[in-house]
Amino acid sequence: MLISSRLVNRIPPSGIRKFFDLLASIEGVISLGIGEPDFATPWHIREAAIYSLEKGYTMYTSNSGMPELRQELSRYLKAHYKLNYDPDSELLITVGVSEGLDLTMRAILDPGDEVIIPDPHYVSYDACVILAGGTPIMVPTNQESNFEISAADIEARVTDKTKAILIGYPANPTGAVMPREKLAQIAEVAWRHQLLVISDEIYARLVYGVEHTCFATLPEMKESTILLGGFSKAYAMTGWRIGYAAADKEVIASMTKIHQYTMLCASIMGQVAAIEALKSGESSIAEMVEEYNRRRLAMVQGLNDIGLSCFEPRGAFYAFPSIKSTGMTSEEFAEKLLIEEKVAAVPGPAFGQCGEGYIRCCYATSLADIEEALSRMGRFVNKHKRG
């Protein structure tokens, strides 16, 4: 008897399982493999949640999320992007962007529908498409073009089965940020072919010296964009699991239908914390961004100095250096680096085929650790120099 469904079997197994197990067995590792802030959630947010627990806020909330949170969110999107979303029909509070992505795919895809995705991309993009019965279509991106996805490359892959384009900028794993004019070109393609655009903007607030463009703000794009965002990265709230979807009311209604049967609602503690974050979290974001930026500069400069060429990431908290000069595969490099120098980084192919030849280094860790990791990596690269 086959236990797993055909659908589940279609999802590629994680190529780095072995790497994770190895990592768990080694002591004294400096990890650059962590995709989350190293700050704890700002105290005023934690305090608000503790207070709500003391008051007895421990029950379910409305399926769509607490009305106050949706109102605050609507205000936030208006203030930041001049976008008007009706809190009652165009916003849904999800369990992180992860659930938002899953709901989106299940709400919009029929079997065989195609979704265009940049490669490399966040690990769950293709898996969510497959689980919803769709087919992910990859668009290669590369270091030479700053890991930006081009409208022409997208258009070349549009078929009569294409339903949507799924992008996530600022990007995990590359740190790439798309300039507004390039996003506008993608918007044109979407408009011409009547495609939905799912824009994962979880890293929207973590940009350095450039401006983030919210895809829904592009001309004619609000109706056809499903904007996914959340609190994890900007407010250092990964463990609270609170995200949101902002979209046309028909899409939100479909997503809410699935959400109410499968999740009921996001946790009330997390939602209370999110309200506090929206009300008074701005200064905490500014402080964290300033700190990340210092580490970003140190990381990128350091990687280039030791001979791992790295394009300058302008968003998120990842550097994505090329390790091609060593002649090793990404997995080989990451595994040897871990064993020989006790530094953990994630091999690029975890994020798609185009990640081969790269590793992802997260700089959301202390400056001292970044410097120690760089010095160990420098020694490692030197030792394995080709020729």
Next chain:
Amino acid sequence: MIKDILKILENDARTTTKQISTMTGTPSDEVVKLIKQAEKDRIILKYKTVINWDKVENEQVWALIEVKVTPQKDVGFDSIAERIYLFPQARSVYLLSGTYDLLVMVAGKTEHEVANFVSQKLAPIEEVQGTVTHFMLKRYKEDGEILEGKEEVKRQPVIL
């Protein structure tokens, strides 16, 4: 640019010129120049270390003294503040609004020594109308740093 450099140094005075240069995107010699100028302008006063003296055998006693004074013509509180801050025992002196005027932080080897300073030096000053002495019992946080009980929360080593 100097603001960025100052923030880095305020957080860690041992950050090297090279590190500051990388973190701010300013050439090293420019960083050196800016810091020298800030020292000259007394923007940077001193490079100190935050120490938890309670962990070291140490006999130091701290007190906060509220001082109510009569301001003087022309110079207001400044000249009386100067008379007080010139005593080495007065580690910090602030002018405050509210029910008293000057807050003086005093350090001494024993309670007796602090009490002596207050009764022999501070209280007899002509313009001083009265003092209230609070001895410090425990330090929880010093200049932004939590002194005890700050446990490291462990993250998972790899999260995609």
